[in-house]
Every structure is written in structure tokens, then in C-alpha cells.
Amino acid sequence: MKIDYLKARLTAELCSFFGNDFKRIEHALEVLNYSEIIAARIGGCDNEIITAASLFHDLGIKPAEEIYGHNNGKLQEELGPAEARLILNGQGFDKAKTDIVCDIISNHHSASRFKYPELEVLKQADAIVNKLHNEL
Numbered sequence: 001m002k003i004d005y006l007k008a009r010l011t012a013e014l015c016s017f018f019g020n021d022f023k024r025i026e027h028a029l030e031v032l033n034y035s036e037i038i039a040a041r042i043g044g045c046d047n048e049i050i051t052a053a054s055l056f057h058d059l060g061i062k063p064a065e066e067i068y069g070h071n072n073g074k075l076q077e078e079l080g081p082a083e084a085r086l087i088l089n090g091q092g093f094d095k096a097k098t099d100i101v102c103d104i105i106s107n108h109h110s111a112s113r114f115k116y117p118e119l120e121v122l123k124q125a126d127a128i129v130n131k132l133h134n135e136l
């Protein structure tokens with residue numbers, strides 16, 4: 001699957017998942033933007049994993065708020081992977097890469113348990129975007 005086509009398909013899924021929660025959609029798009037820049041600089045990353053993990057890293061926020069009335073990093077890590085897997089399976093995304101994306105989502109708010117370079121890229125991109133927004 002061509003990477004640009006994948007990005008469009010997964011962005012459409014992101015928008016349909018979050019509906020009119022534009023703040024979450026914008027956040028994910030910004031994180032993807034920084035992830036791509038960082039990944040290009042360090043090299044050795046898989047672009048499909050970068051795209052899926054960046055766009056879907058915070059999917060767990062929605063079920064967390066629906067079930068518990070709030071969300072935090074731990075709940076995002078717990079509830080996000082199943083949502084991402086459902087969407088990625090529906091898109092015919094590579095199974096082995098889906099497992100890695102889910103590992104990354106399950107670990108993006110805590111000390112790294114995995115050695116994927118894409119996990120560190122996502123953490124850095126997420127931190128940059130959150131810092132920029134906190135400073136505005």
C-alpha cells in the first residue's frame with residue numbers, strides 16, 4: 001500500500017472515530033507531522049508504523065471517557081490498542097505491523113518496554129506537540 005494512500009485512509013478513520021472532537025484529530029495530525037520529521041532524521045523507522053501509531057496513539061481517550069468519565073495515560077495505554085487493531089484489521093493493515101503499533105500505543109505514556117525506534121519517535125513527537133500547546 002502506498003504510504004500517502006495509507007495516510008489518507010487512516011486519517012479518514014481517525015476523523016470518523018473522533019467525530020467532532022476536532023482537538024483530538026488536530027493533535028494526532030500534528031503528532032504525525034513531527035513524527036515524520038523526526039523519523040526522517042534518525043532513519044531506520046517503518047513509515048507505515050509511524051503513520052498508524054502517530055494517528056492512533058490516543059484512540060483510548062474516547063472509550064476511557066465513555067467508560068470511566070475521564071482519561072489518563074494509563075487508561076489510554078490500556079484501551080487504545082483494541083480500538084487501533086479493529087480499525088487496522090478493517091483496513092487490511094499488515095498483521096505484524098499491527099502488533100507493533102498496538103505495542104507502541106500500549107507503551108506511549110510509560111517507561112519503554114519495547115525497543116522499537118518508532119516508539120521513541122512517537123514519544124518525542126507527542127512531547128513536542130504537548131509542549132507547544134502548553135506554551136501557547
Ligand SMILES: [Fe+2]
Nearest residue numbers: 031057058126
Ligand atoms: Fe498524544
